[in-house]
Amino acid sequence: MAGGQKTDEALIIIDVQNDFCAGGALAAGGDNAFIDKINRLTETCDNIILTQDWHPAGHVSFAAAHAGKAAYDTVETAAGRQILWPTHCLAGTEGAAFHPALRQDKAALIIRKGTCRDYDALSAFCDTSGRPTGLAGFLRERGFEKLSFCGLMTDFCVSCSALDAVKAGFKARVALAACQAIDINGSYARALTIMRRNGVELGLLA
Numbered sequence: 102m103a104g105g106q107k108t109d110e111a112l113i114i115i116d117v118q119n120d121f122c123a124g125g126a127l128a129a130g131g132d133n134a135f136i137d138k139i140n141r142l143t144e145t146c147d148n149i150i151l152t153q154d155w156h157p158a159g160h161v162s163f164a165a166a167h168a169g170k171a172a173y174d175t176v177e178t179a180a181g182r183q184i185l186w187p188t189h190c191l192a193g194t195e196g197a198a199f200h201p202a203l204r205q206d207k208a209a210l211i212i213r214k215g216t217c218r219d220y221d222a223l224s225a226f227c228d229t230s231g232r233p234t235g236l237a238g239f240l241r242e243r244g245f246e247k248l249s250f251c252g253l254m255t256d257f258c259v260s261c262s263a264l265d266a267v268k269a270g271f272k273a274r275v276a277l278a279a280c281q282a283i284d285i286n287g288s289y290a291r292a293l294t295i296m297r298r299n300g301v302e303l304g305l306l307a
């Protein structure tokens with residue numbers, strides 16, 4: 102193992118895709134400086150997992166799929182309340198591709214989520230129907246116990262993934278400096294509070 106790095110630690114990089122980065126269809130706030138911070142994190146960890154939001158046309162999370170609804174409205178679905186987004190991360194499109202500045206060469210696994218039209222998947226672990234992505238099985242089989250999360254968006258997919266990691270019995274840490282939030286109606290502060298309450302360690306510096 103290069104650099105004597107611990108083999109039970111993995112870095113999970115959430116959704117660093119063109120549509121979520123500055124200039125994209127559903128961009129987080131700020132510029133893309135956080136990507137450099139993620140790349141630096143990849144230098145200190147040999148076990149890298151990437152996730153990719155990957156939706157079919159007409160996905161339940163798209164405002165355009167619901168008559169009379171606009172982006173950031175909510176609707177009730179069989180799986181509970183769903184926040185609606187601009188159309189984003191259509192499977193196979195340039196918007197769904199990883200941002201070109203992101204280092205991908207060390208990634209051992211790419212998890213694609215939100216692939217079922219009727220269910221959204223903020224979490225890297227499962228969709229809103231509870232169907233697992235397989236990530237927890239991969240992590241257990243490889244013996245990873247301590248997980249660090251970074252990427253997009255801090256207050257949605259990153260926080261949901263970190264919370265599900267704790268629920269699944271892993272130690273979870275979020276590298277806040279290597280994340281970007283979208284912060285809708287106080288969602289950022291709320292996500293930090295919920296993560297703290299549920300045992301997610303928050304790293305102020307990457």
Ligand SMILES: [Zn+2]
Nearest residue numbers: 154162190215
């Ligand atoms: Zn999505």
